[in-house]
Amino acid sequence: MKPAAFSYHRAHDVADAVGLLTELAAAGGDPKVIAGGQSLMPMMTFRLARPSALVDLGPLRRVPSMAAISSDGDQLTLGALVTHHAVETAALPDGFGVLSRAMRWVGHLPIRSRGTVAGSLVHGDATAEWCLLALLLDAVVVTEGPGGRREIPAAEMFHGFYATAVEPDEVVVAVRFTRPAPHAALAEFARRHGDFAIVDAAVALDVAGDTVTGGRVVLGGAAPAPVRVAEAEAVLARGGPAGDALFAEVAAAAAAAIDPPDDAQTTAAYRRRLTRTLVADACREAAGGAR
Ligand SMILES: Cc1cc2nc3c(=O)[nH]c(=O)nc-3n(C[C@H](O)[C@H](O)[C@H](O)COP(=O)(O)OP(=O)(O)OC[C@H]3O[C@@H](n4cnc5c(N)ncnc54)[C@H](O)[C@@H]3O)c2cc1C
Incomplete structure (x- = not known):
């Protein structure tokens, strides 16, 4: 199928993009x-999305902050147009290696070479790796809109099935990750290599020596939006030796x-079974890697 008719506009900077969105x-x-x-293009060709106009952010790749990866103390900032592949191949600071390692799960190389961090987060698929990683590492999504700059914590970002806190007249300019996690991993199962996951699990462990003292568990494919699982995190908070017994619990x-x-x-039963396997796998990988 072909997309429904739309007009096409190139934005030259962020203010121009916000202005075009507001004007149109x-x-x-729409x-x-x-x-x-x-x-967006697959959604448009299947006519699941019919925007009346597209505002292309492509030219903003020339705006250094929009395509930059930078770090400051314990924070890592990705410009909105940073691609999945740029993160996959970047030497990220200690505590953020899970971002690079998780990128191999995102589609295929041509998709990773074009797809962007912000696009993934705004699209808001419940199994998108970036959505899970945002919750795992306390990301803050920075937007510019007609009312100025806004910061959306990941915990307030995902509202349900493909629904996020970013307003239609806002442009995401950057994503800041504020919680480094040296012991973190993402595990997933998809029907075919490159497909979206049926279920994925991201885990960050707090580790002291050989003992787990806490951590975070985030799931995709378990609900209409990615979720943290308090019950699993409570088991990690109780702590214990890092090993199969704790991870199975x-x-x-x-x-x-x-x-x-x-x-x-x-089926729901299969998703539950995958959850059990993948959370244990992610815990094991997280305990093993201190990168
Ligand atoms: C075959 C295939 C397999 C895939 N597999 C996976 C997978 O396994 N995991 C995964 O996570 N993704 C997967 N994807 C999706 C891919 O990761 C996309 O790159 C990503 O979802 C969207 O990024 P994008 O830059 O292409 O955004 P676009 O497609 O351009 O836009 C997506 C949405 O985000 C909005 N948007 C984009 N940028 C901004 C911004 N800066 N500010 C405000 N709104 C913005 C758009 O308006 C649109 O609503 C797959 C795609 C395909 C075609």
Whole structure:
């Protein structure tokens, strides 16, 4: 299929993009920004999205902060147009290596070379690796809109099925990760290599010597939006030796806590089973890697 008709506009800087979005909406349209196009174009060709106008952020790659990876103390900032592949191949500061390692799970190389961090977060697929990583590492999504700059903590970002806190007239300019996690991993299962996951699990462990003292567990595919699982995190907070016994308990707590969907892809029971396996796998990998 072909997309429904739309007008096309190139933004030259962030203010220009916000101005175009505001102007086109005021004229009665339903404009959308396009970054890598790796989610929006398929949605448009299947006519699941019919924006009246596209505001292309491509030229903003020349704005240094929009495509830059930078760090300051314990924080890592990615410009909105940083691609999945740029993160996959970057030498990230200590505590953020999980971002690079997780990128191999995102689609295929051509998709990773065009798709952007902000595009993934705004698209808000419940299994998108960036959405899980944002919750795992306390990301803050920075937007510019007609009302100025806004900072959205990851905990307030994901509202449900493909719904996020970013307003239609806002442009994400950067994503700041504020919680380094030297012991972190993401594990997932997809039907075919490069597909979105059926279930994915991201885990960060607080480790002292050989003992786990706390941590975070985030799941995709368990609910309409990515979720932290308090019941599994409570097991980690109780602590214990880093090993299979503890990790099996964390995984069982996660699987018991969720109420996953039964849909055309698979059953709720299978998602629960995958959760159990993947949380344990992610815990093991997180305990092993101190990068
Ligand atoms: C075959 C295939 C497999 C894939 N597999 C995976 C996978 O396994 N995991 C995964 O996470 N993704 C996967 N993707 C999606 C891919 O990661 C996309 O790159 C990503 O979802 C969107 O990024 P984008 O830059 O292409 O955004 P676009 O497609 O350009 O935009 C997506 C949405 O974000 C909005 N948007 C984009 N940038 C901004 C901004 N700066 N400010 C405000 N709004 C913005 C757009 O308006 C649109 O609503 C897959 C895609 C394909 C085609």
